[in-house]
Amino acid sequence: MSDDTPTTDRPTDRTPPAVAVVDAQSPGNVGTIARAMKNFGFEDLLLVDPPELDPDGEAYGFAGHAREDILPNAEEVSFDHLVENYHTIGCTAVTNEDDRSHIRFPYSTPADLAERLPTVEAPTALVFGRERVGLTNEELARIDEICSIPASAEYPVLNLGQAATVTLYELRTLTLEETQLPDVERVRAPEATVDRLYDQWGDLLGEINHPEEKRDKTMRMLRRVFGRADVTEREANTLLGLLRRATERPAENRSAENRSIEE
Structure with missing residues (x-):
């Protein structure tokens, strides 16, 4: 100028x-x-x-x-x-x-x-x-x-x-306050849902007898993975369902084995 x-x-x-x-x-x-x-x-x-x-x-x-x-x-x-x-x-x-x-x-x-x-x-x-x-x-x-x-x-x-x-x-x-693309921050799963996901992972590690000395390190790794992933609420709920089912299966198998022994 x-x-x-x-x-x-x-x-x-x-x-x-x-x-x-x-x-x-x-x-x-x-x-x-x-x-x-x-x-x-x-x-x-x-x-x-x-x-x-x-x-x-x-x-x-x-x-x-x-x-x-x-x-x-x-x-x-x-x-x-x-x-x-x-x-x-x-x-x-x-x-x-x-x-x-x-x-x-x-x-x-x-x-x-x-x-x-x-x-x-x-x-x-x-x-x-x-x-x-x-x-x-x-x-x-x-x-x-x-x-x-x-x-x-x-x-x-x-x-x-x-x-x-x-x-x-x-x-x-x-110039643009917003575009046609959705705001990815708005679709990220609520922290409470993500925390439930971590809890469910912890339950699964216990249920499959993951070595106790490795569990803290494994959970830290999982937090880093999901922290980078910015999972949506739908994704988190789907994973919760899968993890819950995976956690329940060993318990169901043990119950079936116990019934077989008793019979």
Whole structure:
């Protein structure tokens, strides 16, 4: 963000980052990015020197439901406008290796940004460049910070639409309070049920004459296993039934043997 821009002209609320696309050549990539924004809760699309976005063309065809709001509401701006009005994060696959050059170094990963961007007291914009060459060194030199997606050293360059999708996915925690996926913490079995499961395991170890000197160690191992597993209530109840039946069988067999002896 330019230092000589009056801070009084900037919004102070922490709205989700805008997504800026610089000089995209393919309307389809713009549509793909708009769709990814819709998937992960981003709304403001800024376009610098965009291709023609025909409502009957490729961009709207690739945009999915984003054709209804994000794409038609996209704002065409200049690169100067971006750097003067936003804290800018330039996204690039190619970085410098150390601090001998600050054009592409230091850099953050998208996951790093998800942790840090909420502390930035300014409107922010994720800036993506052209399909073939990305953002130029001249453009990156005017941007506040660099972001890069970890990828194979042999081929780190992603398609423009792919790069934006991965980045927005990693930053979804800035925009989405919940997703379509169930909350796994809500389906974990209650601790009382899990404790009953441990008790039932203890009963089974006793019933099968598991060596007493090994029982504490075995129970610790079982607690670690179930602690990592986050069993659901249904799973825990099913296991309880199986363990209860397994515990009862030796007793039933002994009773049958005793009756046979008595007869």
